[in-house]
Amino acid sequence: MPIFEKASESSVTRAIVTQFSKDMEEFSDMDVIIIGGGPSGLMAARDLALKGVKVLVVERNNYLGGGFWIGGFLMNTITVRAPAQKVLDELGIRYKPYSKSLFITPGPLACSKLIAAACEAGAKILNMAMFDDVVLREKNRVAGAVINWTPVSALPRQITCVDPVAFESKLVIDATGHDAQVIRKLEERGLIKVPGFGAMWVEESEDAVVEHSGLAHPGLIVVGMAVSTTFGLPRMGPTFGAMLLSGRKGAQVALKELRKK
Amino acid sequence: MPSKSSGRSERCDISSVIIHSESPHNLKTIRDSVSLLTSIIDPIRIHVRALPRKKLSDAEVSTLIKLRLVSPIERDERAIDSFAIRDFERRVLIGDAKARGVPYEAPGLMTFYRNLIQGADIVSPELHVIVTDRLIMSWDDGDLRYHARVALFGVPCIVSMSGLVEAPARSREYYIARQAVESIGIKDISAARSFSSDFLEFDDERTPSVLKGYLLQCIFYAITGNPFCEDRDCALFNAHWQEEMLHAQIESGKLCAYHRRELNEMLSRLKPPC
Numbered sequence: 001m002p003i004f005e006k007a008s009e010s011s012v013t014r015a016i017v018t019q020f021s022k023d024m025e026e027f028s029d030m031d032v033i034i035i036g037g038g039p040s041g042l043m044a045a046r047d048l049a050l051k052g053v054k055v056l057v058v059e060r061n062n063y064l065g066g067g068f069w070i071g072g073f074l075m076n077t078i079t080v081r082a083p084a085q086k087v088l089d090e091l092g093i094r095y096k097p098y099s100k101s102l103f104i105t106p107g108p109l110a111c112s113k114l115i116a117a118a119c120e121a122g123a124k125i126l127n128m129a130m131f132d133d134v135v136l137r138e139k140n141r142v143a144g145a146v147i148n149w150t151p152v153s154a155l156p157r158q159i160t161c162v163d164p165v166a167f168e169s170k171l172v173i174d175a176t177g178h179d180a181q182v183i184r185k186l187e188e189r190g191l192i193k194v195p196g197f198g199a200m201w202v203e204e205s206e207d208a209v210v211e212h213s214g215l216a217h218p219g220l221i222v223v224g225m226a227v228s229t230t231f232g233l234p235r236m237g238p239t240f241g242a243m244l245l246s247g248r249k250g251a252q253v254a255l256k257e258l259r260k261k
Numbered sequence: 262m263p264s265k266s267s268g269r270s271e272r273c274d275i276s277s278v279i280i281h282s283e284s285p286h287n288l289k290t291i292r293d294s295v296s297l298l299t300s301i302i303d304p305i306r307i308h309v310r311a312l313p314r315k316k317l318s319d320a321e322v323s324t325l326i327k328l329r330l331v332s333p334i335e336r337d338e339r340a341i342d343s344f345a346i347r348d349f350e351r352r353v354l355i356g357d358a359k360a361r362g363v364p365y366e367a368p369g370l371m372t373f374y375r376n377l378i379q380g381a382d383i384v385s386p387e388l389h390v391i392v393t394d395r396l397i398m399s400w401d402d403g404d405l406r407y408h409a410r411v412a413l414f415g416v417p418c419i420v421s422m423s424g425l426v427e428a429p430a431r432s433r434e435y436y437i438a439r440q441a442v443e444s445i446g447i448k449d450i451s452a453a454r455s456f457s458s459d460f461l462e463f464d465d466e467r468t469p470s471v472l473k474g475y476l477l478q479c480i481f482y483a484i485t486g487n488p489f490c491e492d493r494d495c496a497l498f499n500a501h502w503q504e505e506m507l508h509a510q511i512e513s514g515k516l517c518a519y520h521r522r523e524l525n526e527m528l529s530r531l532k533p534p535c
Contacts, residue, residue, distance in 0.1 A: 193341045195331060207463065211358045216345040230345050232331065 038066025040224030041175030043247025049121035084241030142219030144168035180229035195232030206242035223250035293469035389417035460503035
């Protein structure tokens with residue numbers, strides 16, 4: 001007797017396509033679109049979804065989590081400084097103290113739990129999809145994102161004339177790391193100016209990243225390492241506590257903005 | 262040069278000190294510091310209050326952004342006036358964000374605060390002190406660069422919480438260790454801590470005691486025009502190194518005999534005759 005029940009190839013295909021179609025219909029009009037599924041983007045997605053906000057994470061890779069899977073120098077240990085361990089508590093991530101104020105946890109454990117937390121909270125995920133452009137509305141307010149499949153960008157132009165699709169949203173969050181892709185797109189269009197790195201004296205920029213997380217342009221919130229690019233803060237290494245708290249701050253700002261709308 | 266005086270020369274007795282906290286999260290630290298200070302300067306009264314929170318006009322935000330520095334060696338280079346920075350400045354003033362480590366040009370910042378706390382006056386018996394997270398910077402014609410300061414003396418006086426952490430230099434060992442860590446590509450400079458001598462950090466439990474010394478410097482500036490003392494054991498010592506600051510404010514933590522006497526003379530003038 002076979003272990004599994006019968007399912008034809010066509011019904012498997014129909015199941016995938018039907019669900020995908022439903023998802024894409026839903027994605028075309030969201031409350032918040034988060035570009036980038038690293039720790040700050042996932043944290044923002046989780047907090048927003050828990051509040052009942054319709055949130056979509058667009059991730060260019062087939063995996064979520066960005067650099068959160070591994071710590072510094074490919075060594076799989078994630079370090080967070082107090083008080084970010086409280087977020088680990090909330091997410092049910094096991095950790096141990098390294099010193100009075102520094103805590104360590106295995107990257108794969110922390111990352112998989114964060115992804116699960118975002119998904120279980122209700123955040124929607126579109127992976128292998130790249131941010132292509134912004135949707136702009138009155139007074140150049142950001143009101144959505146233009147998206148294309150990641151492989152399209154890796155293939156010769158002659159054989160991949162694939163037009164992107166546009167998703168509308170009340171807010172967009174740039175969580176694309178130091179690349180700050182959404183911010184850079186606005187800069188390309190001449191709508192904002194981005195300073196170079198180094199516009200701060202502070203030696204440890206974790207606090208600065210969290211404090212500066214917030215609105216960067218009407219309709220656009222910036223979190224994570226993209227904050228450094230937007231404000232010219234010093235570049236940072238693997239400081240994941242700041243990424244988690246920056247994502248949380250971004251979610252708080254988004255909730256405030258959504259209440260205004 | 263972690264602190265800067267504008268060199269006022271006249272003597273002026275003060276009857277009260279009003280400390281304005283720009284950030285709500287600093288209120289507890291300031292109150293803890295004041296509780297250490299009260300017995301030293303009795304009968305001068307100390308009032309701690311939040312800086313008036315107001316929605317800044319576009320012109321006021323522009324003023325602040327023009328004070329925001331981006332390079333320690335470019336005197337006239339300023340931050341880009343962007344939507345993002347405007348939003349940040351507004352959030353700082355309503356207590357929604359901390360401006361820790363963000364550098365501002367000192368004299369302009371003093372004028373900005375003076376306008377916020379209308380009523381402050383050079384001849385007033387009230388001393389106004391702003392405690393801010395912003396990093397205050399002043400230009401030095403000697404080496405043609407900006408330097409971070411802990412305190413700026415004038416009307417009002419300004420004490421920077423970021424300055425306590427960032428302005429007095431850490432030990433040479435710290436910078437050598439940090440350079441070694443950075444040279445192998447590790448950006449997390451916290452690794453350098455274990456190789457260096459002690460220094461103050463943000464939210465350090467010693468902050469109230471250290472802050473007390475800088476508030477005393479503001480008071481001496483108001484009374485005598487000179488906030489500093491050359492005695493490294495005196496709380497008025499103008500520390501250039503973290504080690505010196507922690508020695509003057511924690512290990513010693515007192516005024517020298519000369520300044521104790523000078524303060525007592527001023528305090529006795531304030532006390533009503535029995």
